[in-house]
Amino acid sequence: MPNEVIQSFKAALLPIEKRKRTVAYLGSHLENVVFILSSGRTGTTAMARYLSECCEGTLALHEPKPSRILRMASSRRLARRLTNEQMSQMLRRKRQRLVSQIDQPNYVESNPYLYGFVEVLGEVFQRPKVIHVVRDPRTMIRSALNFGAQSGIKRIVTALLPYWLIKPDRVEENPERRWRDMSAVERIAWYWRTVNSHLDQGSKVYGDDYTRVRYEDLFSSDGAGIRQLIEKLGLEERPGVLEELLASRVNRSRGNVMPAWPDWPEADCKALDHQCGELMRQYGYAADSLGTIEAAQ
Numbered sequence: 313m314p315n316e317v318i319q320s321f322k323a324a325l326l327p328i329e330k331r332k333r334t335v336a337y338l339g340s341h342l343e344n345v346v347f348i349l350s351s352g353r354t355g356t357t358a359m360a361r362y363l364s365e366c367c368e369g370t371l372a373l374h375e376p377k378p379s380r381i382l383r384m385a386s387s388r389r390l391a392r393r394l395t396n397e398q399m400s401q402m403l404r405r406k407r408q409r410l411v412s413q414i415d416q417p418n419y420v421e422s423n424p425y426l427y428g429f430v431e432v433l434g435e436v437f438q439r440p441k442v443i444h445v446v447r448d449p450r451t452m453i454r455s456a457l458n459f460g461a462q463s464g465i466k467r468i469v470t471a472l473l474p475y476w477l478i479k480p481d482r483v484e485e486n487p488e489r490r491w492r493d494m495s496a497v498e499r500i501a502w503y504w505r506t507v508n509s510h511l512d513q514g515s516k517v518y519g520d521d522y523t524r525v526r527y528e529d530l531f532s533s534d535g536a537g538i539r540q541l542i543e544k545l546g547l548e549e550r551p552g553v554l555e556e557l558l559a560s561r562v563n564r565s566r567g568n569v570m571p572a573w574p575d576w577p578e579a580d581c582k583a584l585d586h587q588c589g590e591l592m593r594q595y596g597y598a599a600d601s602l603g604t605i606e607a608a609q
Contacts, residue, residue: 337438338404339411339419345437346545348422349430349514350445351507353455354527358557359445360422362538366554367547372420378406379425386428387475390510391482400432407436418547427507430514439521441545442514447527448597449588450573453500457570478506497570497580501587508591526595533558 339345348359360374385402388394394402403426411419426433433440480487480502491499514522523544530537535554542549574581592598 335404338408338436339414340438342411342414342419343417344419344546345440346418346420346443347426347433347440348420348443348445349427349511350424350447351427351452351504351511352424353452353459354424354445354447355531356422356424356445358531359538360420362554362557363420363422363542363547365557366538366549367418367542368550369416370418370420370547371414371416372422374422375425376410376421376423379423382406382423382429383425384473384475386425387478387482389428390478390506391475393475394428396432396435399429400435403429403432403436418545420545427511430511431517434517440518442518442522443541443545444508444511444514444522444524445527445530446508446524446595449501449504449584449592452504452527453497453584454570454572456500457496458568478503480506495580495583497576498583498587501584505587505591508595524595 348356350356357374360372362372363370364372382403385394385399389396389399430442433442474482479491481490483506489498494502512524515524523541525537525541530541535558538554539549570576576584
């Protein structure tokens with residue numbers, strides 16, 4: 313029997329945990345692999361542009377194709393319909409071709425759809441850096457609603473595709489409230505809490521290679537937040553480029569469906585506090601119920 317056949321047979325008998333070690337990492341030719349993850353409406357489009365244009369030797373992409381199938385996989389993972397092993401295999405298949413064509417030393421993927429993959433990034437890529445961006449839900453929810461969430465074609469897609477957006481009916485065994493019973497604000501507040509709570513697991517998985525940063529600090533008007541991130545990632549900034557980019561906003565919401573806090577209906581204020589209050593405090597956002605709320609410094 314040929315030696316390679318014997319080796320293949322032995323590998324098939326290995327436990328899954330040991331078998332993983334025989335599979336090469338993707339992007340072994342890269343110096344840095346970075347994933348920027350969030351619950352959405354956190355400047356991920358802008359971050360991809362800033363890092364790609366501001367940093368030497370860096371390819372930064374926002375939601376590179378295919379990403380929509382990965383979005384649904386993330387929902388299925390939180391609903392316990394996919395295992396980490398299946399998630400790892402899927403990510404490898406969907407990123408193998410892209411990563412093999414990268415000819416720069418640093419790759420950054422800015423992609424809020426990958427929240428369900430946070431535990432397996434290190435199984436596919438060798439020592440990736442994970443940046444978890446959080447945003448005050450009072451401005452995140454307003455931005456999402458003004459961007460068209462819960463309305464128009466997005467509402468239709470959410471209704472037709474069961475895992476396009478995670479819902480308590482599928483994630484929780486005994487949900488306190490079902491999706492159909494929630495207001496638009498409460499739905500996004502629940503989503504914010506659920507996704508960010510899951511992304512928090514990155515701290516245990518990646519240690520010092522995981523960083524949680526607040527949107528409000530990252531996008532400070534003087535660019536200090538972005539520069540701190542560039543330095544932490546070990547990237548080299550091109551002089552003068554960041555200042556030009558900061559003068560423009562990318563992917564801004566244009567509608568006016570939702571007023572600014574604190575001019576929300578009382579029911580929405582209470583729904584936000586109920587869903588997000590505890591996690592807001594952990595992230596450094598004050599969580600008083602109905603008054604004007606400032607981020608705790």
